Amino acid sequence: MSRPSTPSGASGKDVAGEITAALTAIREGDETALTRLLPLVYEELRRVARRMMAREPSGQTLQPTALVHEAYVRLFGNGPTRWDNRAHFFVAAATAMRRILVERARRRRAERHGGHQRRVTLDEGAVPADPPAADLLALDHALGRLTAEDERASRVVHLRYFAGLGIVETAELMGISTATVSREWTYARAWLLRDMRGARKGKRDARPPR
Numbered sequence: 001m002s003r004p005s006t007p008s009g010a011s012g013k014d015v016a017g018e019i020t021a022a023l024t025a026i027r028e029g030d031e032t033a034l035t036r037l038l039p040l041v042y043e044e045l046r047r048v049a050r051r052m053m054a055r056e057p058s059g060q061t062l063q064p065t066a067l068v069h070e071a072y073v074r075l076f077g078n079g080p081t082r083w084d085n086r087a088h089f090f091v092a093a094a095t096a097m098r099r100i101l102v103e104r105a106r107r108r109r110a111e112r113h114g115g116h117q118r119r120v121t122l123d124e125g126a127v128p129a130d131p132p133a134a135d136l137l138a139l140d141h142a143l144g145r146l147t148a149e150d151e152r153a154s155r156v157v158h159l160r161y162f163a164g165l166g167i168v169e170t171a172e173l174m175g176i177s178t179a180t181v182s183r184e185w186t187y188a189r190a191w192l193l194r195d196m197r198g199a200r201k202g203k204r205d206a207r208p209p210r
Helices: 012-027 033-054 064-076 086-112 136-149 151-162 167-174 178-201
Strands: none
Touching (some): 064 086, 086 136, 136 151, 136 178, 151 167
């Protein structure tokens, strides 16, 4: 897939409006809107990919552009998918990239027959305390469980941790208050850390209170 040309001379609000319009058109069955959407979101998706790839071990052969392209194929390969809004779309894109990296981690682990695993942390520039390191695969399992229990908190994690958005950006994208984002982010981090600790010990700790 060749790199799409990106719009020039447009303000952030203009681009956000065009993305929303394209997603609405897709939801209404206009397949041609797909060709309008990609140039609008391409650079943002590359930024998300670069952030994710920065956590990958040295010697990683997958590049951010390739990660974007592979995620794009997953998002659009089976025809138009209908997203509710921009937040829904970017969460879907971040989820697709995360799954690609998790699959690669699983393959690497299988090749090593249970050797060292990729480690990540949940304190990427926005968390005051340093939580224990967590295996990428354990984080993926925990996120799956969090999504099933609390989808909004899971979306906040995808936008804050994986997409690298700030509190204000996440609030604007999700259409909720910054106080709600902060509360969900704090809760989700505590939930994930407890879940992963419990998984390592073979049991589930009590869930953190709201």
